[in-house]
Amino acid sequence: xxxxxxxxxxxxxxxxxxxxxxxxxxxxxxxxxxxxxxxxxxxxxxxxxxxxxxxxxxxxxxxxxxxxxxxxxxxxxxxxxxxxxxxxxxxxxxxxxxxxxxxxxxxxxxxxxxxxxxxxxxxxxxxxxxxxxxxxxxxxxxxxxxxxxxxxxxxxxxxxxxxxxxxxxxxxxxxxxxxxxxxxxxxxxxxxxxxxxxxxxxxxxxxxxxxxxxxxxxxxxxxxxxxxxxxxxxxxxxxxxxxxxxxxxxxxxxxxxxxxxxxxxxxxxxxxxxxxxxxxxxxxxxxxxxxxxxxxxxxxxxxxxxxxxxxxxxxxxxxxxxxxxxxxxxxxxxxxxxxx
Amino acid sequence: xxxxxxxxxxxxxxxxxxxxxxxxxxxxxxxxxxxxxxxxxxxxxxxxxxxxxxxxxxxxxxxxxxxxxxxxxxxxxxxxxxxxxxxxxxxxxxxxxxxxxxxxxxxxxxxxxxxxxxxxxxxxxxxxxxxxxxxxxxxxxxxxxxxxxxxxxxxxxxxxxxxxxxxxxxxxxxxxxxxxxxxxxxxxxxxxxxxxxxxxxxxxxxxxxxxxxxxxxxxxxxxxxxxxxxxxxxxxxxxxxxxxxxxxxxxxxxxxxxxxxxxxxxxxxxxxxxxxxxxxxxxxxxxxxxxxxxxxxxxxxxxxxxxxxxxxxxxxxxxxxxxxxxxxxxxxxxxxxxxxxxxxxxxxxxxxxxxxxxxxxxxxxxxxxxxxxxxxxxxxxxxxxx
Numbered sequence: 200x201x202x203x204x205x206x207x208x209x210x211x212x213x214x215x216x217x218x219x220x221x222x223x224x225x226x227x228x229x230x231x232x233x234x235x236x237x238x239x240x241x242x243x244x245x246x247x248x249x250x251x252x253x254x255x256x257x258x259x260x261x262x263x264x265x266x267x268x269x270x271x272x273x274x275x276x277x278x279x280x281x282x283x284x285x286x287x288x289x290x291x292x293x294x295x296x297x298x299x300x301x302x303x304x305x306x307x308x309x310x311x312x313x314x315x316x317x318x319x320x321x322x323x324x325x326x327x328x329x330x331x332x333x334x335x336x337x338x339x340x341x342x343x344x345x346x347x348x349x350x351x352x353x354x355x356x357x358x359x360x361x362x363x364x365x366x367x368x369x370x371x372x373x374x375x376x377x378x379x380x381x382x383x384x385x386x387x388x389x390x391x392x393x394x395x396x397x398x399x400x401x402x403x404x405x406x407x408x409x410x411x412x413x414x415x416x417x418x419x420x421x422x423x424x425x426x427x428x429x430x431x432x433x434x435x436x437x438x439x440x441x442x443x444x445x446x447x448x449x450x451x452x453x454x455x456x457x458x459x460x461x462x463x464x465x466x467x468x469x470x471x472x473x474x475x476x477x478x479x480x481x482x483x484x485x486x487x488x489x490x491x492x493x494x495x496x497x498x499x500x501x502x503x504x505x506x507x508x509x510x511x512x513x514x515x516x517x518x519x520x521x522x523x524x525x526x527x528x529x530x531x532x533x534x535x536x537x538x539x
Numbered sequence: 540x541x542x543x544x545x546x547x548x549x550x551x552x553x554x555x556x557x558x559x560x561x562x563x564x565x566x567x568x569x570x571x572x573x574x575x576x577x578x579x580x581x582x583x584x585x586x587x588x589x590x591x592x593x594x595x596x597x598x599x600x601x602x603x604x605x606x607x608x609x610x611x612x613x614x615x616x617x618x619x620x621x622x623x624x625x626x627x628x629x630x631x632x633x634x635x636x637x638x639x640x641x642x643x644x645x646x647x648x649x650x651x652x653x654x655x656x657x658x659x660x661x662x663x664x665x666x667x668x669x670x671x672x673x674x675x676x677x678x679x680x681x682x683x684x685x686x687x688x689x690x691x692x693x694x695x696x697x698x699x700x701x702x703x704x705x706x707x708x709x710x711x712x713x714x715x716x717x718x719x720x721x722x723x724x725x726x727x728x729x730x731x732x733x734x735x736x737x738x739x740x741x742x743x744x745x746x747x748x749x750x751x752x753x754x755x756x757x758x759x760x761x762x763x764x765x766x767x768x769x770x771x772x773x774x775x776x777x778x779x780x781x782x783x784x785x786x787x788x789x790x791x792x793x794x795x796x797x798x799x800x801x802x803x804x805x806x807x808x809x810x811x812x813x814x815x816x817x818x819x820x821x822x823x824x825x826x827x828x829x830x831x832x833x834x835x836x837x838x839x840x841x842x843x844x845x846x847x848x849x850x851x852x853x854x855x856x857x858x859x860x861x862x863x864x865x866x867x868x869x870x871x872x873x874x875x876x877x878x879x880x881x882x883x884x885x886x887x888x889x890x891x892x893x894x895x896x897x898x899x900x901x902x903x904x905x906x907x908x909x910x911x912x913x914x915x916x917x918x919x920x921x922x923x924x925x
Contacts (some may be wrong), residue, residue: 220924258650261924280654292643294549296556308545309651353647 210234210361210392211257213268213275218252218261218416226252227263227468228416234409236360237539239383241395241403243501244413245509245518247395250396251289253413254363258286280310285354289365290397293345295339299330301351302338303356309359317356343370351379355386362386365396380406404501412508414516419508424501429500434477436467449483478503541660543651550665553635554672563627563673570619571680579606592700604691611681611696611765612850620703621846624673626732628707629714631726632666636718643924651778655921663913665713670707674700694853702849703903709840710735712909716916738839745836748829753888754880755822761878762815769811773804814877840905 206229209233218227227249234240243260244250255261259276273280293302300321307317326332328348338346347370354362364383366374376399383393383406403410404424411421422428442462450467451459455476461468467484469477477494484491509518554560578585579601583593596606639645640663650660678699686692713734716729780797871885 200782255646255925260644260646260649262922278652278654280652281650284650286647286650288643288646288650288793290643291647292641293647294553294638294644296552297549305545305549306651308541309648309653311541311652313541 203315208236209269209392210236210238211240211268211270212265215265215267216251216253216263216275217265218256219264226416230413230416230418232411232418232421234392236392237247237390238408239387239389239395239406241407241410242394242396242413243398243400243403243410244419248413249416249465251365251412254286254288254365254394254396257363258284258288260288281521282357283360284358285349285359285362287347287354287362287364287367289369291350291503293338293346293349293353295337298335299325299341299345299352300334300338301354302349304352307356312357320356320358321352324355327355328352329378344372345374347371347379351382355382359391361392361394363394366398367395368397368399368402376402400501400505410501412505414508420504427473427504428499431497431503432471433497434469434472434474435493435495436469436477436480436484437492438465438467438484438489439492439493440487442484442489442523443487446483446487446517450480453477453480508514542651543657546658546661547665547668550635550662550668553638553665554669557631559627559631563624563631564676567619567624567673567677568626568680570615571677573682574607574610574681575684577610578688579603595742602689604685604689607685607689608691611685615677615681616699616849617846619679620674620699620849621706625670625703625710627705628673629710629731630728632711633714633718633731635666636662636715637722637727638643638723640719640722640920640925642925649925652699656917659917659920660913663711666711666715667704667708670711671704674703675916676854689694698852702845702852705905706845708841709842709845709905709909712912712916716912716919717726719870719916719919734840735842737792738836738842741832741836741839742841742843745829746831748825748832749892750885750889751873752822752825752829753892754871754876754885755818755825757880757885757888758818758876758878759815759822761880762811762818762874765878766808766811767814769804769808773801773808776801776804781805818877837904838908840908841901841903844896844901845905848898 203427211232213230213232216230216232217225219225230249230253232253236289242250242253252261256263256266257270257275258280259281262274267274268378270277271280271283289430294305297305303321304317307320308314312320321334322331327333330345330348332353332378333341333345338349341349347367351364351367354364362383364379367379371379380402385394386393387393395403395407409421409423410427412419442464447462450464453460453469453476455469456471458470460470460480467480469480481491481494506517510516511518570705576587579596579598580590581598582590583597584591601609639648649655661794675697678696684694710731713729714727717730718724772789776797780794780801871880871882
């Protein structure tokens with residue numbers, strides 16, 4: 200993994216975050232993570248990978264065993280900085296005796312937002328999340344999706360510079376999910392930073408500028424989706440007919456980034472190739488008289504990356520959920536290198 | 540301050556949403572209403588429209604104002620505020636801390652720019668609002684009833700608010716600690732009641748030990764006095780028994796009587812000394828046990844004495860009449876004394892010892908207990924990973 204230089208102007212800049220719970224459970228094993236200001240950053244990983252623990256450390260809900268890092272230019276744990284951060288925890292529970300408007304007012308006041316501004320922002324945010332009509336109804340009568348909407352609005356009450364949303368679309372219908380995506384995009388458009396923690400990889404793929412994959416308490420990889428998928432991008436050419444040895448040799452010499460193509464009886468896979476790179480291979484195939492059935496540009500999805508990250512390269516089995524056992528040493532899944 | 544007000548307002552809203560809060564308020568109102576429906580006339584009591592003749596409660600013996608004040612002290616303070624309302628308050632507020640630290644809720648609050656210590660203590664303070672509101676309503680209603688029905692307007696009745704809140708705060712500190720550690724409302728209620736009954740039990744034990752010690756001390760003093768008298772009497776007898784003349788028959792007879800008196804007196808002195816030694820040993824024993832009970836009591840909250848403080852404060856500030864005269868027989872609680880001790884002197888001495896315990900000792904040591912319990916709870920809250 201590439202070493203990340205400390206940057207205090209980053210939204211989040213973490214080095215060596217370790218959390219060991221009682222009973223020697225290693226929840227985080229030296230997290231290094233960098234989130235730029237003004238981007239939407241996705242944090243993904245299997246259950247028990249340490250995503251929520253990491254977010255809770257950033258929000259001072261959990262104290263780290265070791266941590267060097269900054270959030271919005273201040274050391275992790277600085278209480279005053281929390282006034283500039285919005286947070287929606289996973290499985291959050293609002294007091295059910297409050298109405299939606301009271302929830303926003305209460306958490307706004309806890310975020311030190313002045314009364315007048317609270318009133319103004321509550322109105323705007325209720326409108327933004329489509330809850331204006333339900334503002335004066337008790338939270339106990341809300342559906343899960345409505346609670347999520349109020350939760351998102353609550354996280355924005357203090358007009359934060361950084362918003363941490365832990366599973367914000369959990370229990371939300373497709374329309375609500377789209378709305379939340381749009382809200383994230385709008386926050387980003389205002390120059391603010393969003394950190395999303397979600398299992399819904401397709402959604403993260405739609406909105407995130409950069410992602411980090413956590414596996415067993417450590418960052419397996421991080422970077423833009425393009426950066427992470429570049430190693431896996433490839434062209435696959437399927438053909439029928441017998442390929443002469445001379446043609447095979449010619450195609451094998453098409454080395455890109457030091458990686459030769461993979462040849463099988465009826466398929467050629469050219470890694471990290473652009474469209475122009477494979478033209479000689481196609482010419483050679485045509486000249487050899489074989490029939491080309493398909494030429495396919497393959498770009499792995501975030502899900503492919505994720506699955507690769509959580510698969511044990513030795514056994515091919517999906518790694519067990521939860522933090523790594525204290526004695527085990529985490530192995531980075533093959534083919535995924537850390538980038539920043 | 541914005542955050543503090545927000546937490547206190549939230550505490551009010553939380554209590555307001557609880558049925559038990561309003562149930563308790565209604566019960567308080569009903570109790571005072573019932574209090575107001577009882578009247579007194581020259582024949583006895585008047586219950587709404589029914590007359591109940593009573594030779595011991597009538598306007599020949601008490602003015603209506605005095606009657607209502609006595610009922611307020613005897614029932615309102617000792618029974619309602621000191622026990623029932625406090626238990627209802629504990630039950631109503633016991634879930635506040637467990638709910639506060641429950642998963643999904645605590646993360647939202649801790650992620651705000653407020654220190655954990657301040658957050659916890661403000662939340663604790665919010666719990667005291669319940670009792671303050673409840674006692675205030677009860678005191679206000681009682682103030683009006685005593686004023687309107689009894690013709691006595693006593694602002695001193697409002698001393699009940701800080702004193703009962705103080706009593707509640709000792710117990711609520713325990714409830715907060717247990718609620719924080721176990722996150723269970725039932726455990727918080729049960730263990731708090733256990734601590735309350737424990738401190739009540741220790742208080743009662745200390746009172747018993749004090750009574751035992753005082754009775755033995757009075758007996759010792761009485762015994763020493765008797766011994767001194769007997770020794771004086773012996774000296775006088777010995778002086779008068781010295782031979783004054785030559786052997787006349789009458790003198791011989793007198794000498795014989797005198798020696799018998801001397802012998803009897805000496806026997807009495809021996810018996811007194813033996814009894815006194817026993818009483819002294821018992822006094823030493825009682826003093827030792829009382830010291831132990833007192834030491835344990837010092838470390839615990841003085842719930843009974845705090846309530847009694849309210850009675851004393853109200854008697855003093857609101858000129859309440861308290862019946863302290865009893866028609867009880869002159870029987871001492873720790874057996875027939877070996878040396879004469881009156882019940883009155885016993886009661887006066889016990890009262891004297893109790894009065895040497897200042898208000899600051901009662902409140903100070905109780906607040907010390909509260910500070911330790913709250914300190915432990917705050918330490919756990921500040922260090923815990925949620």
